[in-house]
Amino acid sequence: MTDEINIGLEGVLVGKTAISNVEGDIGRLSYRGKDINELSKQSLAAVIALVLADTELSETEAKTLDAWLASESELSPVELRVLEQLGRNLHPMAVLQALAPITDTKARQPLPDFIPAHLEAAMVLAAKQSAVVRTWHNLCQFGAVVELPEGLGFCEKLLYAFNREQPSAHAVRALETVQILQMDHSFNAGTFAGRVVASTKANLTASVGGSLGALSGPLHGGADEAAVMMARSIGSPDKAAAWVSDALANKVKIMGMGHREYRRLDPRAGILKPMARHFCEGTQYQELMETLVAVEEACQVEFAKKDKEIYANLEFYKGAVYLALGIEERFFTALFACSRVVGWAAHFYEFNQDPRLIRPRALYAGK
Numbered sequence: 001m002t003d004e005i006n007i008g009l010e011g012v013l014v015g016k017t018a019i020s021n022v023e024g025d026i027g028r029l030s031y032r033g034k035d036i037n038e039l040s041k042q043s044l045a046a047v048i049a050l051v052l053a054d055t056e057l058s059e060t061e062a063k064t065l066d067a068w069l070a071s072e073s074e075l076s077p078v079e080l081r082v083l084e085q086l087g088r089n090l091h092p093m094a095v096l097q098a099l100a101p102i103t104d105t106k107a108r109q110p111l112p113d114f115i116p117a118h119l120e121a122a123m124v125l126a127a128k129q130s131a132v133v134r135t136w137h138n139l140c141q142f143g144a145v146v147e148l149p150e151g152l153g154f155c156e157k158l159l160y161a162f163n164r165e166q167p168s169a170h171a172v173r174a175l176e177t178v179q180i181l182q183m184d185h186s187f188n189a190g191t192f193a194g195r196v197v198a199s200t201k202a203n204l205t206a207s208v209g210g211s212l213g214a215l216s217g218p219l220h221g222g223a224d225e226a227a228v229m230m231a232r233s234i235g236s237p238d239k240a241a242a243w244v245s246d247a248l249a250n251k252v253k254i255m256g257m258g259h260r261e262y263r264r265l266d267p268r269a270g271i272l273k274p275m276a277r278h279f280c281e282g283t284q285y286q287e288l289m290e291t292l293v294a295v296e297e298a299c300q301v302e303f304a305k306k307d308k309e310i311y312a313n314l315e316f317y318k319g320a321v322y323l324a325l326g327i328e329e330r331f332f333t334a335l336f337a338c339s340r341v342v343g344w345a346a347h348f349y350e351f352n353q354d355p356r357l358i359r360p361r362a363l364y365a366g367k
């Protein structure tokens with residue numbers, strides 16, 4: 001035993017995982033051995049099956065799973081009543097966290113036979129989180145739940161509910177890509193929080209509740225909303241350089257920049273930046289996108305002066321894509337959770353193959 005303290009656990013190995021590999025030195029991310037650049041072109045259902053069940057699906061199976069997730073993405077009457085009772089000022093992340101432990105995770109229809117039966121609860125939870133976010137959005141924005149046509153796909157349902165119109169195939173594909181990019185990321189704070197809860201032999205929904213709380217903070221998942229709020233408050237690209245210089249002089253963190261693990265560009269930001277440019281061009285979000293680009297450039301200039309490098313992370317350009325898809329910033333982190341829940345569940349089952357109570361020591365510094 002040593003009395004050396006490492007509050008942030010930087011570089012401390014606390015377990016093994018075969019779910020995702022973050023190679024921070026070379027800026028590479030893979031799920032189950034497959035590079036994120038390749039995975040980002042696959043269907044969301046195929047990547048969910050890969051991350052959660054370590055299974056590669058045929059195109060037909062992926063379509064079957066997508067249809068299953070879409071039809072499980074409905075709240076029970078009790079779950080809906082709970083949402084209806086909540087104050088509309090509650091942040092969507094608080095609502096997700098409130099609902100997680102009381103979610104009924106029994107499927108309404110048989111799980112496709114190519115998914116192992118023990119994953120039913122995780123699949124239902126993933127499907128239902130999306131329903132919680134959709135429903136909460138509709139109650140807050142429109143005062144009532146949008147009626148959806150039959151036969152919509154899993155992501156199509158969400159976009160239809162947010163925009164009250166049929167989304168284009170291009171928009172659905174974009175949402176699937178963003179959701180794939182943020183599904184898992186090794187032992188990030190949210191996943192680690194879920195492992196701590198799992199280590200007490202708590203159940204899946206309790207573990208996901210812990211992860212949701214950790215994800216909500218602005219140093220982690222909440223940075224997506226914070227980055228867009230920052231760009232809105234800067235106002236225009238010509239004001240970015242002075243704003244960044246002032247922020248750094250006052251030790252204010254630039255939201256969506258920097259990462260504990262990456263020493264190169266976060267590969268997810270590398271995929272999101274051109275997507276954000278494409279989706280924002282010619283829209284009301286073009287100036288916001290240009291402001292983000294100017295902030296990134298100004299950060300690089302300022303850090304270079306100190307012989308340091310800083311890169312955009314997943315959170316920096318993601319919000320610009322979401323905005324262009326009709327998803328307001330208040331819902332960004334909840335949408336993140338709708339994807340990350342798949343990774344959290346995969347870690348829950350992986351952890352339980354070789355569990356151990358997580359209980360570190362503190363150096364007593366009291367009287």
Ligand SMILES: CC(=O)SCCNC(=O)CCNC(=O)[C@H](O)C(C)(C)COP(=O)(O)OP(=O)(O)OC[C@H]1O[C@@H](n2cnc3c(N)ncnc32)[C@H](O)[C@@H]1OP(=O)(O)O
Binds near residue numbers: 248257
């Ligand atoms: C999905 C995700 O969770 S991705 C991360 C999302 N979070 C954010 O974008 C919030 C902004 N970023 C940050 O706060 C940090 O970069 C973190 C928390 C992500 C990682 O930080 P850590 O590994 O703890 O590094 P730390 O915060 O100690 O930063 C190291 C140095 O870089 C600087 N730095 C790092 N990120 C930033 C930033 N975003 N803005 C300004 N300076 C920064 C720090 O000030 C520090 O400088 P110093 O050595 O002169 O004191």
Ligand SMILES: O=C([O-])CC(=O)C(=O)O
Binds near residue numbers: 182184187220313314
């Ligand atoms: O890995 C981290 O620390 C944060 C992150 O990028 C993620 O959770 O996607």
